[in-house]
Amino acid sequence: MLCISTIAFLFACNGVDKNKSSGADGWLNGDESQKLETIAKHLRGFDMAMVETGYRYQELYWAGKDENWEYAAYQAEKIKVAIENGLERRPKRAESAKNFLKVALPEMDSAIASRDTLRFSRAFNALTSNCVACHALEKVSYVTVKTPVERQSPVRK
Numbered sequence: 001m002l003c004i005s006t007i008a009f010l011f012a013c014n015g016v017d018k019n020k021s022s023g024a025d026g027w028l029n030g031d032e033s034q035k036l037e038t039i040a041k042h043l044r045g046f047d048m049a050m051v052e053t054g055y056r057y058q059e060l061y062w063a064g065k066d067e068n069w070e071y072a073a074y075q076a077e078k079i080k081v082a083i084e085n086g087l088e089r090r091p092k093r094a095e096s097a098k099n100f101l102k103v104a105l106p107e108m109d110s111a112i113a114s115r116d117t118l119r120f121s122r123a124f125n126a127l128t129s130n131c132v133a134c135h136a137l138e139k140v141s142y143v144t145v146k147t148p149v150e151r152q153s154p155v156r157k
Contacts, residue, residue: 046093049086050143053079057131058148059155064112064120068157072112072120080105096137104130 022028028035056075063072083101087094104127111123124147131145 043089046086046090049082049089052082053086055152056082057127057145058152060108061124061148062151062153062155063157064117064124066157067115067117069112069115071155071157073109076105076108076112093138096134100127100130100134 019029019031022035028038030038056079060072060075060079063069063075080101083097087097104123108120108123108127111119114120128145128147132141135141135143135145
């Protein structure tokens with residue numbers, strides 16, 4: 001009985017169409033390798049990580065200004081995740097991001113934990129300087145980062 005069940009299971013697995021379209025409306029086509037290549041193309045390189053980081057950078061700033069420390073901690077953590085994910089896709093950028101990940105973000109975490117607005121402001125300025133320095137190291141110094149002046153998000157404390 002066990003042999004028959006095993007054979008039936010293997011037969012059922014072999015009958016799966018590996019070229020079946022996936023995703024909403026079946027937009028993801030091809031065999032498994034082609035699908036993975038399409039997904040990689042959509043994730044892209046480091047630029048998508050920077051889009052997320054830019055959004056979260058703004059949210060971090062306003063969270064600190066609002067003294068919404070839990071939201072600030074959440075945004076700082078997500079910035080770290082976005083950059084680490086981007087580095088996984090583009091490891092050649094790791095050296096430039098090292099100080100940001102090893103110094104600036106931990107200082108920000110510490111400032112958030114202190115719940116001290118002055119300390120947060122200093123850490124945020126240092127974080128911004130690290131962004132600018134990293135962009136210079138990556139030869140994209142035309143991507144300038146400044147303290148946000150207008151809220152993009154409706155999130156408030």
